[in-house]
Amino acid sequence: MAHKKELRIGLIGTGLMARTHTNGYKRSGDFFPELEYRPVLKTVCARTEEKVKAFAEQWGFESYETDWKAVIARDDIDAVDICTPNDMHADIAIAAAEAGKMVLCEKPLARSVAEAQPMVDAIKKAGVANTVFYNYRRIPAVTLIKQIVDSGKLGKIFHYRANFLQDWTISPELPQGGEALWRLDAEAAGSGVTGDLLAHCIDSAMWLNGVIKDVSAVTETFIKERVHQGTGEVQKVTIDDACIFHCHFENGALGVFEATRYARGHKALNTLEINGEHASLRWDLHDMNYLEMYDHADDAIVRGWKRILITDSDQPYMDKWWIPGTSIGYEHSFVHQVADFLKSLETGEPCEPSFENALMTQKVCEAVINSANSKSWKDTGLV
Amino acid sequence: MAHKKELRIGLIGTGLMARTHTNGYKRSGDFFPELEYRPVLKTVCARTEEKVKAFAEQWGFESYETDWKAVIARDDIDAVDICTPNDMHADIAIAAAEAGKMVLCEKPLARSVAEAQPMVDAIKKAGVANTVFYNYRRIPAVTLIKQIVDSGKLGKIFHYRANFLQDWTISPELPQGGEALWRLDAEAAGSGVTGDLLAHCIDSAMWLNGVIKDVSAVTETFIKERVHQGTGEVQKVTIDDACIFHCHFENGALGVFEATRYARGHKALNTLEINGEHASLRWDLHDMNYLEMYDHADDAIVRGWKRILITDSDQPYMDKWWIPGTSIGYEHSFVHQVADFLKSLETGEPCEPSFENALMTQKVCEAVINSANSKSWKDTGLV
Amino acid sequence: MAHKKELRIGLIGTGLMARTHTNGYKRSGDFFPELEYRPVLKTVCARTEEKVKAFAEQWGFESYETDWKAVIARDDIDAVDICTPNDMHADIAIAAAEAGKMVLCEKPLARSVAEAQPMVDAIKKAGVANTVFYNYRRIPAVTLIKQIVDSGKLGKIFHYRANFLQDWTISPELPQGGEALWRLDAEAAGSGVTGDLLAHCIDSAMWLNGVIKDVSAVTETFIKERVHQGTGEVQKVTIDDACIFHCHFENGALGVFEATRYARGHKALNTLEINGEHASLRWDLHDMNYLEMYDHADDAIVRGWKRILITDSDQPYMDKWWIPGTSIGYEHSFVHQVADFLKSLETGEPCEPSFENALMTQKVCEAVINSANSKSWKDTGLV
Amino acid sequence: MAHKKELRIGLIGTGLMARTHTNGYKRSGDFFPELEYRPVLKTVCARTEEKVKAFAEQWGFESYETDWKAVIARDDIDAVDICTPNDMHADIAIAAAEAGKMVLCEKPLARSVAEAQPMVDAIKKAGVANTVFYNYRRIPAVTLIKQIVDSGKLGKIFHYRANFLQDWTISPELPQGGEALWRLDAEAAGSGVTGDLLAHCIDSAMWLNGVIKDVSAVTETFIKERVHQGTGEVQKVTIDDACIFHCHFENGALGVFEATRYARGHKALNTLEINGEHASLRWDLHDMNYLEMYDHADDAIVRGWKRILITDSDQPYMDKWWIPGTSIGYEHSFVHQVADFLKSLETGEPCEPSFENALMTQKVCEAVINSANSKSWKDTGLV
Known part of the structure; x- marks a missing residue:
């Protein structure tokens, strides 16, 4: 592999x-051998030395750092990958870009539009x-949905619906903030389920069905106070525990979205369904290797919802993996995104979703929060 | 059966x-032999003599009428059952009540609150x-949900969601109004999917989860003009083709509801799901003999959604039918409602949903339409 | 309905x-109004007067008898319907035929080939x-399978598999024999699951896929002794609790069949699957309104198993019932068989499965039992 | 990771x-960091230099060989991993063992018992x-089945059933033998679906439910002649295209097994179901992250089949991967087996299935083939 170009990751x-990102870098070479670029795990950075050292050893990074500015300052880093809590995305991304580094960023782009712009x-x-x-675009079934929608097979789109349902915060004993729980802290996260979960649904939706024009939302915080893990004190919960909104897409379709961490029995139930004039499609993360399709063009007496197992080599990405009937998992969506990013370096085409795409999702999230707070419809400003 | 009390139906x-109602009257005696009352198919009424005569013969009515006022005027009628288009419900029901007849009415109660009150x-x-x-309360799986919810098993309720998805009006060639298509005519129906489909979901929801406090809705009319079957002319479509709303229940739960006739691939997909602190339940009409349940009290390593086949004699109504594993159909919900109505005559207890219950659903429907028209939240007036 | 021809049932x-049969007679007129014949519930017969009197009253029979020979002797009976335990089928059927009565018989035809011939x-x-x-032929999904198979759509058939799984005899406390439990008594039933359950699977299989040539079977009796309900004494269990066999069909397909009353969690899981060169079909009784189909002719990237909801008016029998999306139940298969029998009286065509068809199934059942007893392959004698 | 003990793989x-094995070696370090041993990809061997060189480069082997004897002769190899066609397993394994190398072998162990012993x-x-x-033991859902069965939760076992259904050889145009198609060549493979597919089912079955005592089988070769890829000539097909058998387990349970490559619509449908006195379990590879369970101990009115998503950290192996709701894939079963093998080197316990376990499966496969050929029951010799 000596002849490969290196992409040196910080x-x-x-x-x-x-x-998930590191696994993506390590797998891309094994399964996408045709790529010109090969990621090199140059350095990893975190504030706590003990933790970052262990991470570097486990995953095989060549070195570690405890100050992100040091990463950006290094000459041997081509690309900075940001996997911090949301409140640090902006500072790092801007500094990295200014230093001429490529920037890969975990979603959501930032805590607000003001921070993201x-x-x-x-x-x-x-x-x-x-x-x-926004890794779910690279689940093969979702990628296939994109291909089918773009083919025009569905005709005019009437409805788009998406959920992201979890149940991990139902216990009032769960603390908020700090290590592993920063997603419950609005200061660190920007918002609750809107930025954490609905942002995924919105990214997929606008990729598949075009931009969202306006939204009407409601949010709820079911548990009003929790102990903060950092301070040890009972504090007001400021994130949204649940969020529902309906909307108009630019193409005239109606949309309805819901996310919550209080849906007992659902772990990461990210779903989407599109109803078109001629056909409908649906998918969910708990059965991620299946795509469901209803095609009105089928013979009338045998029309029905087809459960399509996405494991054949002519389906997106699946020529890279195993044999028909043998499935892949969640982590593979990140491998695919890394591979597509590496490919984009060859072709010079952008690797979507770009920062610009992610800003659009940020604008919808912000309109959603504003709508819920004001109890009124809000334009997203995207049309 | 000579010793049975007769309930003479008009x-x-x-x-x-x-x-569906007539079938209910005819089956109730076969399957609920313990009931004191026995329905007698005294007369059936419709404007077109040829049609009503054929109906009477097919189903075994003793006579027929072509003027509903004649039915009410007859001394040999105990109960009037209203299965007309919505615009005639009020006149008939009020006249029947004033004549001292029992009144059974197909849903929705009326076209508006003003008409229903x-x-x-x-x-x-x-x-x-x-x-x-509102027959879906008597699907055994739904009745069982009521029992489980009332037992307190679910704990605090966080979420309620319901859909009623159809696809039968997608073709722009479909005319509106007149025979079999009056549901597409706002004048006859009052509204589109809101009164036809969401009313069912709202009735179930308030039965299972208490009253709805306020709503925020959006409606859409995808096909703007259709030929009217009566006039033969192209006219503006005035019904709602689709309606989505979110809401607060009085108990603090968030609700989200959607109905449409443009969801390609769904025929009568009436669904409901309740997420509680300790357990969740869901059901849909396409798999009507199943109840799905997730119980957090199960052993942690084997928690999951259970698909419960409702065919055992200890489950609601099922001691009346066949043997474990053998299912019943849509029509049985009407048989059960007739049986429960007959039973209520014995006990003197009201047979819910009563007119009063149905008025509450009407108020929610009206708030939904008003919310959509004004693009603002509306109180239902029920809290 | 006075102009209809009467079919007077004993x-x-x-x-x-x-x-189930009586319900079939009563519903056929309501839902198949075009039929020339109308069943009249003339008389019902059982040995215990109290019981037969109550049955007659509940279901509306004009009279009752306590000796089956009296039924056959009556001039006002056109057709005798045999719903007794299996050990009485032969005597009644032969006497009825000799008296010139039409004969409808519950399956299996008899306890043995010697009795059936x-x-x-x-x-x-x-x-x-x-x-x-053999009522399952008239489940609309199964009837549709027949149409699809006969169309040649599947191409050469490679595999046929069928199960009938129950769990109601697992408890060793359950007695055998007598009222409601005669199916556990080999003397009354002829065999255990082979005649009770597999006979259904075999009838469907030979209807859909042609005759079975030879079989290799195993049976098991898990509970060796039970109290007999009649004698009150512990007696040896002589029925087969479970039976598995594989076989060759005349068309070259391999078959595998299994029935048991010891499959914890399955109530009446009657299943079938056919794998053909070009397409496959499957169905089960627990989801009886669905047919599942895989069609290799679909576009390669969207091939999958389609779940077809059988509720549309262009699907078998469904023009008689409700609207798309609203399902029917187990009992409807009997209504359909009655309707088809009435129709056959108009057309003069036999109403299959005839006694002759049922004898073929009896021969397969007997070969299965013989194979299990002798631990060797047995020819069915049908090829 | 310098402090880890090396396991040098050939x-x-x-x-x-x-x-799949190489991926297992590479992932085990990333996800099982606590293991003492670290696999080192020392060398890979194949006859064609071009191919083996490319493989070595893609996957990061330090060297390559073109003669397997050279691998065994090398001092820097601790363990030989055999991924050749079946006809070479015996020679390599015996030579490797004699050279004192650890031996890891792809299934089936050999083409026959005579070769395996x-x-x-x-x-x-x-x-x-x-x-x-036999990697399927390490699918987390299957491992969990083992734990539940061993806990005694199921009580007495009545039934075990397993399928492995594929459809990739239906076309008569498909050649047999040679590169990628040696599984269709009895000379190279030993048998058809029996050794390739049923061997997996049998290994799982005997692990979960104890040894199989005797079998009665049927096999079929649907396509009688195919072009051989090596010779280019039309030759007789000597493998079994399909195989069905029923059997007795030592514990008294009945078993039924079926495998085929002619089940249109099924890609790698490896299934298993166990019916016990108190509970039943089932699993299939197409939904590999789910375990289904029916527990008779549940409240009577809410008994049903539970679909358990196996992604929680308290379920087997899942503490190593992602978060609840995010699934893993087929390849992970090999990662788990590698990790368990590495662990066994620490503990000194055997890593099952051992060669001895695999010999038992071989004996059942051979009894199956002999039974089919002789059309008679065969003892496995295991009891």
Whole structure:
């Protein structure tokens, strides 16, 4: 593999997403051998030395750092990958772009549009390669939905609906904030389920069905106070525990979205369904290797919802893996995104979702929160 | 059976619902032999003699009428059953009540709250037995949900969601109005999917989860003009083709509801799901003999959604039918409602949903339409 | 309805099947109004007067008898319907045929081929209309399978598999024999699951896929002794609790069949699957309104198993019932068989499965039992 | 990771299984960081230099060989992993064991019992660590089944049923033999679906439910002649295209097994179901992250089949991967087997299935083939 071009990675963060991204870098070479670029795990960064050292050893990074600025300052880093809590995305991304590094960023782009816009500006100004890990686009079934929708098979789209349902915060004993629980802290996360879960649904929706024009939302915080893990004190919960909104797409379709962490029995039930004039499609993450399709063009007496197992080599990405009938998992969506990013370096095409795409999702999320707070419809500003 | 008390029925209408109700009357004796009352198919009424005569012969009515006032005027009628288009419900119900007849009415109660309120007043004043056919309460799986919810098993309720998805009006060639298509005519129906489909979901929801406090809705009319079957002319479509709303329940739960006739691939997909602190339940009409349940009290390593086949004799109504594993159908919900109505005559207890219950659903429907029209939240007035 | 021809029924038996058949007679007029013949519930017969009197009253029979020979002797009976335990089928059927009555018989035809052959002979000699209630042929999804198979859509058939799984005899406390439990008594039933459950699977299989040539079987009796309900004594269990066999069909397909009453969690899981060169079909009774189909002719990237909801008016029998999306139940298969029998009286065509068809199934059942007993392959004698 | 003990691997083969094993070696370090041993990809071997060189480069082997004897002769190899066609397993395994190498072998162990027995003898004599890749034991849902069965939760077992259904050889145009198609060549494979597919089912079955005592089988070869890829000539097909058998387990349960490559619509439908007195379990590879369970101990009115998503950290192996709701894939079963093998080197416990376990499966396969050929029951010799 000596002849490959190196893409030297500096990873910031050591949490769950640091693991999925790192796995993506390591697998891409094994399963996408045709790519010109080969990721090299140059360095990983976190504040706590003990933790980052262990992470570096486990995953095979060549070195580690405890200050993200040091990563950006290094000459031997081509790309900075941001896997920190949301409140650090902007500072790191802007500094990295200004230093001429490529920037890969975990979603959501930032805590707010105000924070995200300068990130996009910096990226554009620097002209650096960039991508945001809205990884569900790279689940093969979802990628196939994109192909089918783009083929025109569905005809006019009437409805789009999406859920992201979890149940892990139902217990009032669960603390908020700090290690592993920063997603429950609005200061660190920006919002609750809107930025964490609905952002995924919105990214998929606008990729598949075009931009969202306006929204009407409601949010709820079921548990009003929790102990903060950092301070040890009972504090007001400021995130949204649940969020529902309906909307108009630019193409005239109606949309309805719901996310919550209080849906007992659902773990990561990310779903989507599109109803078109001629056909409908649906998918969910708990059965991620299946795509469901209803085709009105079928013979009338045998029309029905087809459960399509996406494991054949002519289906997206699946020529890279095993044999028909043998499935892949969640982590593979990150491998695919890394592979597509590497490919984009060859072709010079952007690797979507770009920072610019992610800013659009940020705008919808912000309109959703504003709508819920004001109890009124809000334009997204995208049309 | 000579010793049974007779309940002499005068049925108004000969459409689909006239068939389901009549079948209910005829089956109740076969399968609920313990009931004191026995329905007698005294007369059926419709404007077209040829049609009503054929209906009477097919189903075994003793006579027929072509003027509903004649039915009410007859001394040998104990109960009037209203299966007409919605625009005739009020006149018939009020006249029947004033004549001292029991009144059974197909849903929705009326086209508007303004029309429904006098119906309730008349019923109350007359003190006559009454019921409205929100039949889905009597699907055994739904009845069992009610029992489980009432047992407190679910704990605090966080979420309620319901859909009623169809696809039968997608073709722009479909005319509106007249025979079999009056549901597409706002003048006859009052509204589109809101009164036809969401009313069912709302009735179930408030039965299972308490009253809805306020709503925020959106409606859409996808096909703007259709030929009217009566006039033969292209006219503006005035019904709602689709309706989505979110809401607060009085108990603090968030609700989200959607109905449409443009969801390609769904025929009568009436669904409901309740997420509680300790357990969740869901059901849909396409798999009507199944109840799905997730119980957090199960051993942690084997928690999951259980698909419960409702065919055992210890489950609601099922001691009346066949053997474990053998299912019943849609029509049985009407048989059960008739049986429960007959039973209520024995006990003197009201047979819910009563006209009063149905008025509450009407108020929610009206708030939904008003919310959509004004693009703002509306109180239902029920809290 | 005075102009209809009467088919005057004498029903022998008051158990579960007496109820399903009677319901069939009563519903056929309501839902198949075009038929020339109208069943009249003339008399019902059982040994215990109290029980038969109650049955007659509940279901509306004009009279009752306590001796089946009296039924056959009556001039006002056109057709005798046999719903007794299996050990009485032969005597009644032969006597009825000799008296020139039409004969409808619950399955299996008899306890053995030796018993069944004279029944067929008597029927043929008398030339009377006849049918055997292998009712699952008339589940709309199964009828549709027949149409699809006959169209040639599947190409060469490679595999046929069928199960009938129950769990109601797992408890060793359950007695055998007598009222409601005669199916556990080999003397009354002929065999255990082979005649009770597999006979259904075999009838469907040979209807859909042609005759079975040879079989290799195993049976098991898990509980060796039970209290007999009649004698109150512990006696050896002589029925087969479970039976598995594989076989060759005349068309070259391999078959595998299994029935048991010891499959914890399955109530009446009657299943079938056919794998053909170009397409496959499957169905099960627990989801009886669905047909599943895989069609290799679909576009390669969207091939999958389609779940077809059988509720549309262009699907078998469904123009008689409700609207798309609203399902029917187990009992409807009997209504359909009655309707088809009435229709056969108009057309003069036999109403299959005839006694002759049922004898073929009997021969397979007997080969299965013989194979299990001898631990060797047995020819069915049908090829 | 410098402090880890090395396990230096010499891999023979570059086909599909060479890829799954190699991926297992590479992932085990990332996800099982606590293990003392670290696999080192020392060398890979195949006859064609071009192919083996490319494989070595893609996957990061330090070297390659073109003669398997050279691998065994190398001092820097601790363990030989055999991923060749079945006809080479015995020679390599015996030579490796005699050279004191650990031996890991892809299943089935050999083409026959006669070939497999000396392999077990050699392994035992050498006293080397060994394992056979019946990988499905390490699917978390299957591992959990083992735990539940061993807990006694199911009570007495009545039934075991398993399928392995594929459809990739339906076309008569498909050639047999040679590269990628040696599984269709009895000379190379030993048998058809029996050794390729049923062997997996049998290994799982005997692990979960104890040994199989005797079998009665049927096999079929649907396509009688195919072009051989090596010779280019039309030759007789000598493998079994399909195989069905029923059997007795030592514990008294009945078993039924079926495998085929002619089940249109099924890709790798490896299924199993166990019916016990108190509970039942089922699983299939197409929904590999789910376990289904029916528990008779549940409240009577809410008994049903539970669909358990196996993604929680308290379920087998899942503490190593992602978060609740996010699934893993087929390849992970090999990662788990590698990790368990590495662990066994620490503990000194055998890593099952051992060569000895695999010999038992071989004996059942051989009894199955003999039974089919002789059309008679055959003892497995295991009881």
